[in-house]
Amino acid sequence: MDFNEDVKYIKGVGPNRVILLNKLGIYTLNDLVTYYPRGYEDRSKPKNICECKNGELALIEAIAISKFIDTRISKGRTMQKLAIRDETGQATITWFNQPYLKSRFQIGKKYRFYGKVEFQYGRVSINSPVFDEIENTNNTGKIIPIYPLTFSLTQNILRKIIENGLEKVKQLGGLQETLPEYILKEYKLEEINKANQNIHFPKKFEDFKRARKRLVFEELLSTQLALLQLKNNNLTDKKGIKFDINVKMSDVINTLPFNLTKAQLRVLQEIDENMETEKSMNRLLQGDVGSGKTIVAMISAYKAAKSGYQSAILAPTAILATQHYNNFKNILDKFDIKCELLISGLTKKRKEEILSKLESGEIHILIGTHAMLEENVIFKNLGLVVTDEQHRFGVKQRTKMAEKGQNPDVLVMSATPIPRTLALILYGDLDISVIDELPPNRKTIETFAVSKRLEERINNFIKKQVEEGRQAYIVCPLVEESEEEDSSNDLKAVITLHELYQKEIFPEYKVEYIHGKMKPKEKDEIMTRFKNGEIDILISTTVIEVGVDVPNASIMVIEDAQRFGLAQLHQLRGRVGRGEYKSYCVLKYEGKGQNTKERMKVMCETNDGFVISQKDLELRGSGDFFGTAQHGIPDFKIANLFTDIEVLKLAQEVAVKIVDRDKRLENEENKPLKKLIKDKFTDRIEI
Numbered sequence: 014m015d016f017n018e019d020v021k022y023i024k025g026v027g028p029n030r031v032i033l034l035n036k037l038g039i040y041t042l043n044d045l046v047t048y049y050p051r052g053y054e055d056r057s058k059p060k061n062i063c064e065c066k067n068g069e070l071a072l073i074e075a076i077a078i079s080k081f082i083d084t085r086i087s088k089g090r091t092m093q094k095l096a097i098r099d100e101t102g103q104a105t106i107t108w109f110n111q112p113y114l115k116s117r118f119q120i121g122k123k124y125r126f127y128g129k130v131e132f133q134y135g136r137v138s139i140n141s142p143v144f145d146e147i148e149n150t151n152n153t154g155k156i157i158p159i160y161p162l163t164f165s166l167t168q169n170i171l172r173k174i175i176e177n178g179l180e181k182v183k184q185l186g187g188l189q190e191t192l193p194e195y196i197l198k199e200y201k202l203e204e205i206n207k208a209n210q211n212i213h214f215p216k217k218f219e220d221f222k223r224a225r226k227r228l229v230f231e232e233l234l235s236t237q238l239a240l241l242q243l244k245n246n247n248l249t250d251k252k253g254i255k256f257d258i259n260v261k262m263s264d265v266i267n268t269l270p271f272n273l274t275k276a277q278l279r280v281l282q283e284i285d286e287n288m289e290t291e292k293s294m295n296r297l298l299q300g301d302v303g304s305g306k307t308i309v310a311m312i313s314a315y316k317a318a319k320s321g322y323q324s325a326i327l328a329p330t331a332i333l334a335t336q337h338y339n340n341f342k343n344i345l346d347k348f349d350i351k352c353e354l355l356i357s358g359l360t361k362k363r364k365e366e367i368l369s370k371l372e373s374g375e376i377h378i379l380i381g382t383h384a385m386l387e388e389n390v391i392f393k394n395l396g397l398v399v400t401d402e403q404h405r406f407g408v409k410q411r412t413k414m415a416e417k418g419q420n421p422d423v424l425v426m427s428a429t430p431i432p433r434t435l436a437l438i439l440y441g442d443l444d445i446s447v448i449d450e451l452p453p454n455r456k457t458i459e460t461f462a463v464s465k466r467l468e469e470r471i472n473n474f475i476k477k478q479v480e481e482g483r484q485a486y487i488v489c490p491l492v493e494e495s496e497e498e499d500s501s502n503d504l505k506a507v508i509t510l511h512e513l514y515q516k517e518i519f520p521e522y523k524v525e526y527i528h529g530k531m532k533p534k535e536k537d538e539i540m541t542r543f544k545n546g547e548i549d550i551l552i553s554t555t556v557i558e559v560g561v562d563v564p565n566a567s568i569m570v571i572e573d574a575q576r577f578g579l580a581q582l583h584q585l586r587g588r589v590g591r592g593e594y595k596s597y598c599v600l601k602y603e604g605k606g607q608n609t610k611e612r613m614k615v616m617c618e619t620n621d622g623f624v625i626s627q628k629d630l631e632l633r634g635s636g637d638f639f640g641t642a643q644h645g646i647p648d649f650k651i652a653n654l655f656t657d658i659e660v661l662k663l664a665q666e667v668a669v670k671i672v673d674r675d676k677r678l679e680n681e682e683n684k685p686l687k688k689l690i691k692d693k694f695t696d697r698i699e700i
């Protein structure tokens with residue numbers, strides 16, 4: 014039984030198609046047969062010709078009543094026509110440039126046609142329909158799955174390949190059941206092979222519903238179980254830290270140059286109470302871009318430091334870490350709290366110095382990037398771990414950091430607002446605090462979506478801003494999604510764009526660029542110069558997506574905005590509008606797709622990250638929760654977190670029940686579950 018066999022061995026898959034399938038994430042037989050449709054077309058119920066409505070998709074069963082007529086219409090183009098009839102009326106079928114279809118039709122024989130109805134001179138007509146002879150059901154006469162596709166792979170081809178894949182699975186004796194018998198029984202779920210067959214090729218709508226129910230349940234249950242396993246791993250019976258109740262957060266708050274918002278104060282109160290109790294804190298702090306999360310982390314770290322504990326502040330990029338470091342120092346230096354910055358690329362000597370001071374306890378707060386996760390980074394008494402922009406980190410990294418202390422308090426910060434009910438379930442192991450208010454005097458960022466053709470006007474607009482003394486960001490198109498921060502293609506793109514802007518468009522201004530592959534020192538230098546106003550226009554990849562704070566920057570242009578997710582656009586846009594100046598975001602886009610237009614519209618209409626992330630989910634699907642997360646919400650193969658919320662709740666209940674009885678899933682009856690989780694999450698979390 015080998016379901017992991019390469020998809021290239023499946024009938025109908027040649028070298029070219031392998032590449033296309035790989036693009037869809039299909040590498041193995043198992044990937045193939047679990048590549049689920051995104052929708053279905055019911056081509057099983059015929060309509061009478063006289064009942065057809067203009068513009069609808071319809072299936073007609075009718076007899077050919079004319080000869081197949083082939084005419085030339087213009088240079089090299091031909092048109093084919095066929096008249097058909099059922100008991101209720103006549104219709105015309107039209108094709109273009111397909112004279113060879115002639116041999117497929119005979120007068121007096123019955124066929125099935127499926128396509129979009131158009132009225133021509135009051136007569137029912139269908140252009141280029143799919144069809145079958147009445148005794149066949151290749152393309153019609155059944156419910157047809159519609160798959161998400163990639164370039165040049167058609168529905169028909171992929172459907173056929175999946176059919177062959179399912180056939181192969183059958184020959185291999187079927188997929189192994191992933192859910193325990195008792196669960197199938199108790200929740201009335203059908204067995205895996207039936208579900209898998211029916212999710213692709215349901216005979217009736219009810220078949221599909223039952224299949225989907227099972228697969229959704231399985232997906233959500235396994236996620237919930239994985240989360241619970243994770244929680245069990247984190248949660249030992251050991252006690253957490255009780256921070257000093259005599260250390261008052263208000264001592265720092267009173268020295269700040271601004272008043273905290275009510276929401277910030279409330280959240281700090283929640284954290285403070287948490288820190289003072291013995292139970293260790295596991296808290297998610299949500300707040301839209303610019304809501305002021307950093308200061309909350311800083312004040313919490315102050316509390317830890319003055320209570321005699323070290324803090325670790327983990328940021329996803331060196332730029333952000335450096336910025337945090339400077340902010341922390343600005344405020345905490347006067348309290349004799351020692352902050353340090355640990356990012357990769359430091360000299361060996363410098364690094365050793367930091368590591369030894371950390372181990373001796375001389376450093377109170379260590380701020381840095383992934384570099385802090387390394388084994389040789391040893392704290393004397395780590396009491397607080399803060400992860401900024403948690404969606405950029407896996408759960409595993411969060412855990413790894415916490416393991417450097419003895420049950421330290423953990424605060425994860427995220428700008429991806431998700432509905433509270435959902436958050437409670439997805440982050441089952443975390444308490445949640447929300448900053449639901451922006452600091453006063455924030456100006457809304459005016460956003461325009463502009464077609465690429467209007468480039469010149471956009472450039473004039475940038476010019477105007479720069480002339481007024483402001484600065485601009487130009488964000489490079491996303492070339493290829495990649496695991497790394499910046500792929501080498503992104504690099505090329507940023508350099509090309511820089512040449513264009515510096516040499517051709519704005520020779521009179523100082524244009525610079527920044528990308529993730531630069532040495533931390535270089536990045537830092539560029540950001541500092543930008544902050545000091547020595548650079549007018551900064552071309553950047555998405556490295557600036559998180560956190561960067563330059564109040565004088567008032568305009569951001571995002572190239573090829575259609576390629577970015579909404580949540581990401583919102584994050585990027587959050588880089589402007591941070592000062593006293595009216596700020597703008599220009600989304601330069603290409604393409605007329607409905608989806609593109611709708612997405613651009615959402616961005617122009619709202620500045621509310623909550624609305625945007627919800628829309629993003631609806632329009633695009635979600636990111637990946639356990640691994641290289643983009644949005645902070647797990648990417649599900651079949652479940653939909655908005656419509657399947659009831660199943661999600663049920664799955665959570667069931668998961669808790671299972672784990673209550675069998676903490677580590679060691680009972681014989683739960684073996685399939687253990688395997689399921691292992692297979693699915695193995696390289697993401699440790700179970």
Ligand code: ADP
Pocket residue numbers: 271272273274277300301302303304305306307308428452453560562591
């Ligand atoms: P985010 O929540 O996106 O991480 P930051 O913590 O970077 O936001 O804060 C954005 C900016 O707002 C920073 O310059 C910060 O100093 C400032 N800020 C934070 N809280 C307040 C406040 N209560 N009033 C005014 N400015 C604030």
Ligand code: MG
Pocket residue numbers: 306307401559560
């Ligand atoms: Mg931030």
